[in-house]
Amino acid sequence: GESVGLHLPTLSVQEGDNSIINCAYSNSASDYFIWYKQESGKGPQFIIDIRSNMDKRQGQRVTVLLNKTVKHLSLQIAATQPGDSAVYFCAENRLSGSARQLTFGSGTQLTVLP
Amino acid sequence: NAGVTQTPKFQVLKTGQSMTLQCAQDMNHNSMYWYRQDPGMGLRLIYYSASEGTTDKGEVPNGYNVSRLNKREFSLRLESAAPSQTSVYFCASSVGTGGRGELFFGEGSRLTVL
Numbered sequence: 001g002e003s004v005g006l007h008l009p010t011l012s013v014q015e016g017d018n019s020i021i022n023c024a025y026s027n028s029a030s031d032y033f034i035w036y037k038q039e040s041g042k043g044p045q046f047i048i049d050i051r052s053n054m055d056k057r058q059g060q061r062v063t064v065l066l067n068k069t070v071k072h073l074s075l076q077i078a079a080t081q082p083g084d085s086a087v088y089f090c091a092e093n094r095l096s097g098s099a100r101q102l103t104f105g106s107g108t109q110l111t112v113l114p
Numbered sequence: 115n116a117g118v119t120q121t122p123k124f125q126v127l128k129t130g131q132s133m134t135l136q137c138a139q140d141m142n143h144n145s146m147y148w149y150r151q152d153p154g155m156g157l158r159l160i161y162y163s164a165s166e167g168t169t170d171k172g173e174v175p176n177g178y179n180v181s182r183l184n185k186r187e188f189s190l191r192l193e194s195a196a197p198s199q200t201s202v203y204f205c206a207s208s209v210g211t212g213g214r215g216e217l218f219f220g221e222g223s224r225l226t227v228l
Contacts, residue, residue, distance in 0.1 A: 043219035093213025100213030104156035
């Protein structure tokens, strides 16, 4: 069946480098995507979102890129800091029955090395 | 700002026991959700409530019941707990519905069923 997934379960980067976290989706009808950050023992926190009529959206130190042709979503974090160490989830608004709800991927663990 | 508050934060049950997880939000949001998170997996939607007085099943509703007590409160009940329900449960709320827009999550309730 269709699912939201991630290419890599773990990612390690040096402090100060840029991080790229990837996400593949297979539901071409999804029209909204969102990234969350989850620190250990805490609830997910919103990072950035993007609608399907956009290819790119920027926030503070983060950029989300959407490639609808290959059904790929990525989160770029500039100048990665130790506080960025967390699990990152992408989600898409898949149709579930008669309503759309956010469906989450399994997450990528980002570790920032000193 | 309290945001989304869940109680209890930790609970241990024996197989067959029942319990209710409580959730309250103070953001005047219309929609509320219950997700579960298992190791190595993303968040899976159990039930949601698009507005006061309505509830709908999500991806994994079996073994659970919910009550939208009022606009602020949304409870999740396990009538006869099973070890497969050992998980971390997150409550969330959002302004609207339709799978678009930020979900605000609580800190989670960690449940162990022996």
